[in-house]
Amino acid sequence: MDFSKGHGTQNDFVVLPDLDVAIDLAPARVTALCDRRQGLGADGILRVARAGALADAGVLTEIPTGIAADDWFMDYRNGDGSIAEMCGNGVRVFAHYLTASGLENRREFVVGSRAGARPVVVHATGATAGDVTVGMGTVTELGTSSASIEGRAFTGMGIDVGNPHLACVEKDLHAEQLAALDLSIAPAFDPAFFPHGVNVEFVTPLEDGGVSMRVYERGVGETRSCGTGTVAAAAAALRHDGRSDGTVTVKVLGGAVQVAIDKGVAELRGPSVLLAAGSISDDWWRSLA
Numbered sequence: 001m002d003f004s005k006g007h008g009t010q011n012d013f014v015v016l017p018d019l020d021v022a023i024d025l026a027p028a029r030v031t032a033l034c035d036r037r038q039g040l041g042a043d044g045i046l047r048v049a050r051a052g053a054l055a056d057a058g059v060l061t062e063i064p065t066g067i068a069a070d071d072w073f074m075d076y077r078n079g080d081g082s083i084a085e086m087c088g089n090g091v092r093v094f095a096h097y098l099t100a101s102g103l104e105n106r107r108e109f110v111v112g113s114r115a116g117a118r119p120v121v122v123h124a125t126g127a128t129a130g131d132v133t134v135g136m137g138t139v140t141e142l143g144t145s146s147a148s149i150e151g152r153a154f155t156g157m158g159i160d161v162g163n164p165h166l167a168c169v170e171k172d173l174h175a176e177q178l179a180a181l182d183l184s185i186a187p188a189f190d191p192a193f194f195p196h197g198v199n200v201e202f203v204t205p206l207e208d209g210g211v212s213m214r215v216y217e218r219g220v221g222e223t224r225s226c227g228t229g230t231v232a233a234a235a236a237a238l239r240h241d242g243r244s245d246g247t248v249t250v251k252v253l254g255g256a257v258q259v260a261i262d263k264g265v266a267e268l269r270g271p272s273v274l275l276a277a278g279s280i281s282d283d284w285w286r287s288l289a
């Protein structure tokens with residue numbers, strides 16, 4: 001079973017090309033593969049296939065609106081084996097992988113996700129380094145909710161960018177306080193507001209066109225970046241500043257990305273790195289069944 005390993009601002013993924021959709025991604029296998037001691041180690045898995053092939057194999061019950069059967073589809077799994085609708089860093093790595101591997105010759109094409117079509121522009125696609133812009137679609141504001149860490153409450157804006165986020169921008173949260181937050185355990189949130197769980201971002205106020213962010217991801221834990229989370233963070237920071245549109249540099253533990261929001265529609269531009277390729281032992285994979 002071939003794999004590549006990549007990351008987008010250190011949000012890392014095992015990429016599994018599976019054009020025939022022959023790989024069984026049962027949750028126990030995903031968790032083992034993503035485990036950093038037992039497996040290859042990653043925040044999530046990106047299965048590479050066409051939308052029609054995934055539907056024919058029963059992985060997708062239906063192809064989401066706006067995606068054609070022969071469009072590429074990012075079948076994303078969180079490290080705990082759960083399925084998420086979207087992954088912004090994942091789409092960049094996915095598009096970079098497709099173009100760097102020669103599976104795709106175009107520089108502008110659609111990547112399907114469970115949240116819908118995500119158009120990409122691949123600005124650069126080296127064997128190792130890539131640079132990709134992703135059309136992230138509509139940013140839907142859900143209202144105010146809160147999260148807490150060690151009894152400290154943070155008020156934030158619920159935001160849907162295909163998957164759910166709570167982006168907490170605090171007036172007095174500066175880089176040092178952000179760095180000191182303990183995200184080794186999951187922040188508490190309101191399950192009535194987020195019945196399917198939530199990704200929680202802690203965000204400094206907008207300053208000189210930029211914010212800093214840390215994130216606790218649903219289905220993973222703290223990660224060094226979350227692309228959809230950076231869009232939610234940018235939207236919440238702009239609102240906190242009395243605006244709805246603008247371009248924001250979002251600094252995360254693993255680097256920085258650019259988010260542009262115009263009339264409620266977002267674009268995300270950032271790097272991708274493909275650092276390894278190889279094969280997974282069939283015996284090991286079978287032993288996980």
Ligand SMILES: N[C@@H](CCC[C@H](N)C(=O)O)C(=O)O
Pocket residue numbers: 011078083084085086087088089090163164199217218219220223225226227228229
């Ligand atoms: N890291 C991703 C988001 C992955 C999905 C998320 N954990 C969820 O369950 O919604 C990103 O870059 O957007």
